[in-house]
Amino acid sequence: MARRGKKYREALAKVDRTKRYTFEEAVKLALDTSYANFDETVEVAVNLGVDPRHADQMVRGSVVLPHGTGKPVKVLVFAKGEKAKEAMEAGADYVGDEDLIKKIQEGWLEFDKVVATPDMMPQLGKIGKILGPRGLMPSTKTGTVTFDIAKAVKEIKAGKVDFKVDRAGVVHAPVGKVSFGEKKILENLAAFFEALLKAKPSAAKGQYIRGVTISTTMGPGIKVDPNDVRNLIHKYSGD
Structure with missing residues (x-):
């Protein structure tokens, strides 16, 4: 295992690894222990009580974070005619059909998200x-x-985040930048957890949210009490 740097070890020393923090405590601590010389992303990892090997326990969804992710997103749209024009007017970075398919086949991947009209999907099989x-x-x-x-x-330009449970039963998502400050990150977290709760499969039994960890790009993971999710939503949701 690679040896961690001095700044990381100093940040880790501030975290009580036996404690389950509230969201407010965890976000404050994550920002306090941020040490990189760039604006780090704040991320959340959620351990779910599902078995992703079963299709009826797959968790997948999306949420438009109220304050976005802080990261510019390049959007590619596959569409023709009027729909292509709509895409350009809405702010898409790249719009096309067969021309873009060929470009991607040749190795071009300078975009972050892809949107397509239903009639274009058969061609995307290539x-x-x-x-x-x-x-x-x-x-x-x-x-x-x-x-x-x-x-x-x-929605994508405004900060829409897609999430999907991985093979280990964990969902990862960015919820802002360190520069956002505590309140905006907490409001983004509340929106994310609302969407995650709505995405709970009916086949999932027992405790749905089993573990939560918050971290910055370079910082240590800070464990959060899963029972604080309802309090977070109640206090910071925009609904």
């Missing part, structure tokens, strides 16, 4: 093996296969 493993393939479940192109593009 690049499924390129987009799929990178989590870029459009999907109806995340609202990225739609005729409402303008809405999809605007």
Whole structure:
């Protein structure tokens, strides 16, 4: 195992690894222990009580964070005619059809999100093996296969985050930047957990949210009490 640097060890020393913090305590501590010379991303990892090997326990969804992620997102749209025009007017960075498919086949991947109209999906099969493993393939479940192109593009630009449980039963998501400050990150966290609770599969039994960890890009993980989720939503949700 690689030896951690002095700044990381100093940050870790401030974290009580036997404690389960409240969200407010954890976010404050994460910001206090941030030490990188760039604006670190604040991330959340959630251990769920599901078995992703079973299709009826798959957890997947999306949420538009009220304050965005703090990261500029390049959006590519596969559409034709009027829908292509709508995409451009909504702020898409790249719009096309066969021309973009060919470009991707040749190795071009300078984009972060992909949206497509339903009629374009059969053609996207040609690049499924390129987009799929990178989590870029459009999907109806995340609202990225739609005729409402303008809405999809605007939501992504505003800070829409897609989440999906991994093989270990964990969901990861960015919830802002250190520069956001505590309140904005807590409000983003509240929106994320609302969406995560709504995505709970009916087949999931027992405790759904089993563990929560908050960290910055370079900082140590800070464990949060899962029982504080309802309090977080009650206090910081915009609803």
